[in-house]
Every structure is written in C-alpha cells, then in structure tokens.
Amino acid sequence: MIMTLLSAIGDHFGKCCIALGVLCVVLSPSSAFGENWPCYRGPAHNGISTEKISKAWKEAEPRILWKAPLTDGLSSFAVAEGIACTLIRRDANGSSQEVCVALDAASGNELWATPVGLAKYDGGGDSGTKENRGGDGPRSTPSIEDGRVYVNTAYLVLHCLDAKTGKILWTKDLAKEFGGKLIPWQNAASPLIEGEFIYVNANGSDQCLVALKKKDGAIAWKGQNDKMTHATPIATTIQGMRQVIFFAQSGLVSVEPSTGGVLWRYPFEYKVSTAASPVVAGDWVYCSAGYDVGAGLVRIAREGDKMTAKQVWRKPKELPNHWSTPVYYQGHLYGMFSFKEFGSGPLKCVELESGVIKWSQNGFGPGNVILADGHLLALDDQGTLVLVAATPSAYQEVGRLKAIEGKCWSTPALSNGRLYVRSTKEGACIDLSPK
Numbered sequence: 205m206i207m208t209l210l211s212a213i214g215d216h217f218g219k220c221c222i223a224l225g226v227l228c229v230v231l232s233p234s235s236a237f238g239e240n241w242p243c244y245r246g247p248a249h250n251g252i253s254t255e256k257i258s259k260a261w262k263e264a265e266p267r268i269l270w271k272a273p274l275t276d277g278l279s280s281f282a283v284a285e286g287i288a289c290t291l292i293r294r295d296a297n298g299s300s301q302e303v304c305v306a307l308d309a310a311s312g313n314e315l316w317a318t319p320v321g322l323a324k325y326d327g328g329g330d331s332g333t334k335e336n337r338g339g340d341g342p343r344s345t346p347s348i349e350d351g352r353v354y355v356n357t358a359y360l361v362l363h364c365l366d367a368k369t370g371k372i373l374w375t376k377d378l379a380k381e382f383g384g385k386l387i388p389w390q391n392a393a394s395p396l397i398e399g400e401f402i403y404v405n406a407n408g409s410d411q412c413l414v415a416l417k418k419k420d421g422a423i424a425w426k427g428q429n430d431k432m433t434h435a436t437p438i439a440t441t442i443q444g445m446r447q448v449i450f451f452a453q454s455g456l457v458s459v460e461p462s463t464g465g466v467l468w469r470y471p472f473e474y475k476v477s478t479a480a481s482p483v484v485a486g487d488w489v490y491c492s493a494g495y496d497v498g499a500g501l502v503r504i505a506r507e508g509d510k511m512t513a514k515q516v517w518r519k520p521k522e523l524p525n526h527w528s529t530p531v532y533y534q535g536h537l538y539g540m541f542s543f544k545e546f547g548s549g550p551l552k553c554v555e556l557e558s559g560v561i562k563w564s565q566n567g568f569g570p571g572n573v574i575l576a577d578g579h580l581l582a583l584d585d586q587g588t589l590v591l592v593a594a595t596p597s598a599y600q601e602v603g604r605l606k607a608i609e610g611k612c613w614s615t616p617a618l619s620n621g622r623l624y625v626r627s628t629k630e631g632a633c634i635d636l637s638p639k
Contacts, residue, residue, distance in 0.1 A: 238255060240348075242284035242348040243347040243348070243394065244280055244615065245436070245615060246574065246617070249438040249440070251529065251573065252574065254576075255576055255621065256577050256638045257576050257579070257581075259577065259591065260639070261605070262602075266589075266605055266623075266634050266635060267635045268635075269312075269633045269634065270633050271632045272631045274628075274629065274631045275341065275628075275629075276292060276340050276342075277291050277340070277341035277628060278340055278392075278628070279341070279342045279344060279346070279626075280626065281616075281626055282345055283348075284348040285351065285367055286308070287306040287307065287315060287348070288309045288624050289304060289353055290614075290631065291303065291304055291341070291346065292341060294323075300323045301319040302319070302321045302322070302323045302341075302342045304318050305317045306370060309619070309622070309624075309633070315370075321359055321361050323341065324339070325339030325389060343358070343389075343390075343391075345436075348367060349397050350418075352364055353366075353367050353370075354397065356394060359386065359390060359391065360377070360386065360407070361375060361378065361379070362375070362377075362402070362404065374420055374421045376421040382409075382411050382426070383408045383409050384407040387407070387433070387477075389434065389477065391434070392479060392527075393432070393433070393436045393437070394436045396439060398448060398461055400418055401416065401417060401461065402417075402418050403415050406432075407432040410427070411426040412427075412428050412429055412431060413426065413427060413430060413450055415464060425462075425463060428464070430452035430453065430457050433451055433474070433478035434478065434527065435450075435451035435481050436481050437449060437481070438484070442458075442487055442506075443506035445506065445511065448461050449484070449489065451481060454469070455471040455473075456502070458504075468504060468513045470500070470502045472497075473497050474493070475497050476494075477494065479493070479494075480493065480529040481529045483532050483537065488501055488503055488557075489504060490532075490537065490556065492523055493526075494525070496520075496521045497520070498519045498520040498522045498524060499518075500515060501515070501517050501557075517559050519559050523541050523559065526543050528541075528571065528572050529572070531580070535555065535556055536553050536556060536562065537556055538552070538553050538573060539551070540569070540570055540573065546569045546585060547567075547585060548567060549566070549568055549569045549585075551564070551565045551573070555596065563596070563598055565599040565601075568582060568584040569585030569586065570613060571613070572612075574616050575594060576618055579591055581616050581618070583615075583616050583625055584612065585611060586612065587612050587625075587627055588604055589607040589625065590604045591603045609629050610628040621636055
C-alpha cells in the first residue's frame with residue numbers, strides 16, 4: 205500500500221512537472237535575468253546591461269562557446285530572437301557586397317546571408333590589400349525587432365529583412381529619395397528603432413532628420429538641415445520627456461519622437477568625423493569627437509514643454525572619443541578616450557560633473573566597453589576582453605581573456621549570460637553566466 209501511495213505521488217509530481225515545464229523555463233536563471241541586445245549598444249542605447257555575470261575569471265576562465273569565421277566588418281552584433289546579426293564584406297552577385305549575416309546565437313552556425321549593397325569605402329576599398337579589402341568592411345550595426353532585421357548600408361539604403369529567412373521585405377533608398385550626399389567613409393550610423401518608427405539622418409537638403417514607419421518604410425516625418433555624421437542617434441528620457449538625440453555636424457539635436465519637433469540644441473564643433481554617440485545621465489548629456497575637437501557636457505532644463513541646454517563644461521582637444529562611446533555609471537564615465545592611439549590608447553575613468561580624469565590605463569586602443577553587474581567588459585582593438593571593476597578609486601582589473609583574432613573596432617553584445625564579440629576575421633560567443 206505504501207509503494208502504491210508513493211507511486212501515485214510520483215505520478216502526480218511528474219504530471220505537475222510536465223504541466224509546469226514552461227513555467228520552469230521562464231523562471232530559469234538565464235532567462236529570469238537575461239535580456240536581448242537587439243541593436244547597437246543594447247536595448248537602452250547606452251551600453252549598459254541589467255544582467256548578472258560571472259566575475260571569478262581567475263578561478264575559472266570564461267568558456268568560449270563557439271567561434272565563427274567572419275570576413276571584413278566593423279559592425280557589431282545585434283542579438284535577439286535566437287539570432288546574432290552583423291554586417292560583413294563578402295563577394296556576392298559578382299561584386300564586393302555588404303552582407304547581413306544571421307548566426308544561430310546558440311551554435312554560431314550561419315542561418316542566412318543577404319547582400320544589401322556595395323562594399324566600397326574611403327580609406328581602403330577594393331584597392332586595399334587583400335587583408336584590408338573593403339576598407340575593413342561595413343560599419344553600421346543591424347537592429348532586430350518583432351521578427352524583422354533593419355539594416356542601414358554605407359550608401360544610405362535602408363532594408364527591412366525577415367529575421368527567419370533573410371528575405372528583403374522592403375527597401376528605402378534614403379540618399380536617392382531625400383537627395384542625401386555621402387560623407388567621407390560613408391555611413392556608419394546604425395538604424396534607431398523607437399516605438400513604431402525608425403530614425404536616421406538621410407543628409408538631404410532641408411530634410412536630414414527622418415523618421416520612417418518600421419512596418420513599410422513610409423515617411424512619418426522629415427525636416428531640419430542638420431548634416432549627418434558617423435554617430436548613431438539615441439532614444440532617451442530627460443526631465444520626463446521622451447526624445448531622440450542626433451549628433452549632427454551642427455551639434456546635438458533633440459527631437460520629439462512622433463513629430464520631429466526640435467526640443468533643444470547644443471551647438472558643437474565638427475571636424476572631419478564625429479562617430480561616438482551621446483551619453484545621457486539624468487539631465488546631463490555628454491558628447492565628444494576626435495580630430496582635436498574634444499568633449500562637452502550640457503544640462504537640460506525643462507519649463508512646461510520648453511527645454512533648454514546649458515553648457516556645464518567644454519574641454520577642447522581633451523577627452524576625445526574617436527568612435528568609442530563611453531558608458532556612465534554612478535557619477536563617472538568609463539571608456540576608451542583616445543585618438544588614433546591604436547593598440548596603446550587608454551581606458552579611463554572620468555568624473556562626469558567636472559570632466560576630471562580619475563584614472564587612466566594604457567593598452568586598449570580604440571576598442572569599446574559595455575557595463576554589466578558593476579563591471580566593465582572592455583574589448584581592446586586587438587581582441588582581448590578585459591573585466592574591470594567600475595570604480596573611480598583606481599584601475600582594478602579582475603580578469604582578461606584573448607577572445608578573438610583580428611581588428612576589433614566593434615562593441616560587445618551581452619544577451620542571456622553570453623557575450624558576443626567580433627573582429628574583421630571572426631566572431632565569438634563567451635559564456636559569462638553566473639555560476
């Protein structure tokens with residue numbers, strides 16, 4: 205009788221486990237604390253992840269789950285819906301093409317590859333060496349949302365692809381439609397998705413800033429004469445007001461997302477190229493550029509629906525972010541502050557309110573950082589991943605891992621305990637889930 209009772213209990217428990225199987229998956233640690241990284245610099249456009257990560261690197265070196273060969277590309281990974289997407293240069297259709305590739309996020313296997321446009325760039329192109337063919341390749345990063353992948357090419361052609369098959373659903377030639385003129389090194393900005401719209405700078409005549417409907421590419425609004433840079437716009441909330449901030453040749457331009465109406469401006473010097481995105485911290489907005497431009501900080505005030513930007517400090521020729529956008533954490537900026545210091549440029553901690561450098565550590569070059577669990581994940585320009593405590597007291601290295609070979613001017617992507625990194629030669633997935 206006891207055995208019969210135990211058997212009945214066991215059967216009941218088993219049925220409960222089957223019934224609750226979906227719930228068990230939902231509440232597993234990797235998914236309870238995981239998130240997608242669907243676009244350039246993550247879901248909040250700030251390079252910050254809410255995930256917990258393993259920090260015991262010296263006791264147990266992070267495991268590289270897979271590596272995949274990738275040809276030229278300075279594009280980063282976007283990770284969502286089970287795929288990791290990036291842009292590469294590949295010979296297709298009888299020419300050198302930008303190609304959007306989707307890798308299986310779990311295995312690294314290529315699922316599909318879709319040519320999206322010509323791959324020829326200033327500072328290289330097909331006349332470059334075989335290793336540098338294509339000027340190191342595409343620079344823009346895809347965005348993934350609701351079963352679709354959005355790509356903005358070097359020549360300002362916006363594509364919408366099916367995330368499962370790579371089939372092109374619609375195409376918008378921004379340069380042709382808006383009379384946009386390309387800038388040196390062509391477009392490097394990634395498409396920004398906010399709500400139902402996609403935001404781009406089409407660099408047209410009196411219609412540079414553009415919002416398109418993500419469903420079909422129809423124009424939602426257009427306007428302004430703020431010429432494009434290589435910087436990707438961001439969506440953020442300041443003083444309770446949602447806004448999209450473009451970093452144009454005229455400086456910072458904040459617009460109301462649904463109408464394109466200008467909320468505030470911060471004039472900022474432009475020389476040759478501006479490539480790092482703005483950084484928002486409360487009501488402060490930081491921006492920086494190379495080529496002896498330097499950095500600046502403004503504070504945004506609001507009275508009713510009117511917003512104003514007042515400069516807090518400006519440091520000409522200081523704190524350059526060439527294309528490496530820093531992250532903000534507890535009153536400080538952390539990132540690669542250098543200009544053309546390849547292989548040697550420093551990782552720095554800068555007090556935001558004053559612009560004072562708290563510490564500086566050489567040896568990173570123009571790589572990129574993201575923030576997770578109070579720590580920096582710093583990928584140097586030669587493929588070494590370094591875990592650093594995000595503290596202003598001193599540079600505190602927690603661990604390092606040689607992750608990939610090749611030039612790394614891309615930004616890491618963290619999704620569900622896995623870090624996705626890439627270079628001009630390969631991509632890799634690293635297990636950082638907390639043990």
